[in-house]
Amino acid sequence: MEVLKKYPKLFQWLFLLIVFFALCFAIDVPETYKFIRGQAEFVKDPNQSAFVFLGKEVRYYAFDVFWRLPPLLGWLPIWINDSLFFLMNDWMPMEFWNEDTQEYKTRPLVLQITRNLTAFMTFLIELIREILLGGLETIVAFTSWDWIDANPWAELPGLPWTIVAAGSAILAYKLGGKGLAIYALLSMTYISIFGQWKPSMQTLSFILVAAPLSFIFGLGLGVAAFKSKRVEKALYPILLVMQTMPQYAVLVPALVLFGVGDHAAVIITMIVAVPPMILLTLLGLRAVPPEVIEAGRMSGCNNWQLMSKVLIPTARRDILIGVNQVIMVCFSMAVISAFIGAKGLGFNLLLALNQLNIGLALEAGLCISLIAILLDKMSLAWANKQVDYFGNLNFFQRNKNSLFFGVVVIVGILLAYFGSIYFKGGYNYLFEVPHNKGISTAGFWNKGVDWIFDTFFVYIKAFNTWLIVDVLQPMRALYLRMPAIATLVLVVGAGYLIGGVRSALVVCGLTLFIALSPWWDRALVTTYMATFGVIVSCIIGFTVGTLCFQNKHSTNFMLNVCDIFQTFPSFVYLIPVMMLFGITDTSVLIAVIVYATIPATRYTIEGLRSVPAGLHDAATMSGVTKFQRLFKIEFPLAFPHMMLGLNQTIVFALFMVIIGAFIGTEDLGQYILKALSDKKGAGIGLTLGICVAFIGLIFDNLIRTWVGKRKKHLGID
């Protein structure tokens, strides 16, 4: 009894676990239960039960409600789908003037709006693409095909790659100094010489459209949320879901609304990239000291002046970090959008992976990584750059970068001109190295992969078999063996013990949504893969982080490594694992582990580093050994921050598991992939995305509540 009084929480948890296991053992697996159940609504089978809600028929295999809940929300994806179709095709038909046929045409309003939006986006992308690569679509948009036939000179020539490369180096120099400039020049040259110029510029033009638009919307909404509590409250749930929603899942509804291509990808990218911008704008504006705002008010600012001249400039750094986030999200979306037909590096990567041409995939992946690092470093340098004062400089000093760029443009054009004489008849390599006509190392890599396979096949296969048969399959079986009611009790109980009734209700709602959807089994598989990934990642991340923390140099080194790895779009991680492990669950899990280890390591180091130096000294003066200090002082204090790392690790792992569907898994991700090629997939894709987001949010809610309480208890921040 004494022990019970001393550790009441511990016994509550024990009790919860006992109830959970009791439920698990008490409820038997029904004999008719089979894993593949998700397609129930498409296959007609006399054993199925059915119900009709809102005019949508939902068919499913009924089980004891304790074992699996009936998919009472099964109508939701169908309903979303039908509503979308209704909106697009039948709602509010109106007369619109058609330029091409010179007559009024009846079209539904939403369709017209989306088509106009699409046309606008297409125009923007084409414009930038043609500045970088040349072309005539933009000119045609203003004139006509007949006109361009009559005036062939008007076709945009595009910038020679030398100018773009030098230009990016100058920009890098201005923002981040010599080192960054050299890096920019080298990576641009690499991209050109290795024949990836065209797809890279296509990707870049995509970002140059998506990022500024996302920035403007994000800043605007962030300011609105800062000004009005009501707007903030309305935005908050959307922001929360968008942060845990796999980027891949939002592609599906975009497909229905905007069709296939770059324009659809840009619009959907904005939807994904705006939330982090809103959050960081809000964070930055909140961090402006109240006295600065008062100083602005006392200087007689009206609201507009206060926002534009005081608040936003003072919050500049956070807002620019937001720009960095926006660019990185846009970039990873640019790659993933290949699934809905966006051109560029992502498309080439997807193609290469589909053909299992690891060499080509690796080259495209390398270009993606190079550009990602460049964009990341440049935007971060911009954020951290202090404003320069130009008052004492003359015209040349002030404009030296622009002047230098002018010189570069002239030299580049001259070079391209000489190139056209020198490389007569062939490709003008000083203008643009055509795609796949540069140096290629693909053959080498492919041979390398073959060699690895030939040499290590036995070992890899053995490892693979062991992992799948002895670890993964049993784990999966255990997850699927859980009766729905037991899972619910476990999750809700955990919610109650951690955050009281409120938390319990929230996680209960989230879990019920998944349980009542037609994909509970799939969600369990997703969770099992994510759990496995998270456990291994955390072990690696916490160990590596703790070890690296012992030395200042290794700490900084590790943080830099994390930074760089984090900039790679998640898709890139699939290349090396496919190279080594082929198309198996193991590949996906290893990609998950590599990807999710980044936040685990980073947060461990950051958490340990946030332990105040004073405590460190105090501990040392009390005569602790290194281990005592680590276990008695640093871990307990760093633990809340490390738990936030766990939260991130879970989100990262979920993202990767979902993308892993591309390799072939049996979870929610695979259904999202299927929905992409399904005409009626929009509702399914969206609902699946929400399911994944909710899995993330359940853990997010539990961890955040716990961390909040713990931090309060410890009196940090």
Added chain:
Amino acid sequence: MSEPVIKCQSVYKIFGANAERMLKEANGNVDAKTFQDNGCIVGVNNASFEVSKGEMLVVMGLSGSGKSTLLRCISRLTDATGGKIFIEGQDLLNLNNKELIDLRRNKMGMVFQSFALLPHKTVLENIAFPLQIKGIKTEDSINKAMDMVKLVGLDGRENYFPRELSGGQQQRVGIARSLAVEPDIWFLDEPFSALDPLIRKEMQDEFLRLQEKLQKTIMFITHDFDEALKLADRIAIMKDGIIEQLDTPANIVLNPATEYVRKFTEEVPREKVLLIKDVMDETTSSDIGDLKVSKDEIIENVAEKILTQEKTVAVIDGKNNVVGSINPAKIINTVFGGRKNNN
């Protein structure tokens, strides 16, 4: 006497959801405890006072005493919950947004404890900021700002960014900025509290020099009683939102109104605060020696001279007329006496 520049009539500031309704129900009898039980916090409780032209009122109180809140009510950075505030006869609480902005652009200047400079602007641009907000041409505003830079002695540093300056220099920028529009009313919210003691003293002297030149109407907030004594024409001492005593420094030291005020005055070296006129006898006795002291002299400066005299010393005003007298016993009594009953 002319119209006071600032006039407050039972100003209340209460934070909380039902503040206004509760204040109405309280009927002018606000008890902090009852309000707190109902989820309201009383910031300023029934403050009434006037500040006349060219006067410096120092509001002194410890943290949480409501002094900053009071200042923010008068500059209307927050809206007072109840009461009336007049700025040069204008009813402050009835101004609309545009009138309020006009008032701030032309009549008010404010200095902040944490300097509150805009990090992205240089010293010169920071000082020119209120002028540019007002819509003055860039060139004129820069010229004016340059004058201000000279006034606060920052010449040569006008193109620095705030992050490149020391705390004292940053506050000089803050002072210059608040003076750029040539306001009549000057609010200073603990301007020197974030500075080192030595710099603080230097800035106080500088501030007195400026005020001598500019003769603004000032409300100065501080938590430092010595600073209040040094600078103030009158001091208001606040506790829990209530003004405990509002009087001249000498009167506060000599006649503390409440127990709370007396605690502050205990440790004060009176000879450094009080003037001869504060302690002299207004009657001139017949037995007067040759020594004459000015009535505006601080006791410390003349104490030694007076104490060496056998006879009573004559006190004169600026025109050399004898207005009173003081004897050595009185000096000793002032400096050392009157405290034993406190201990």
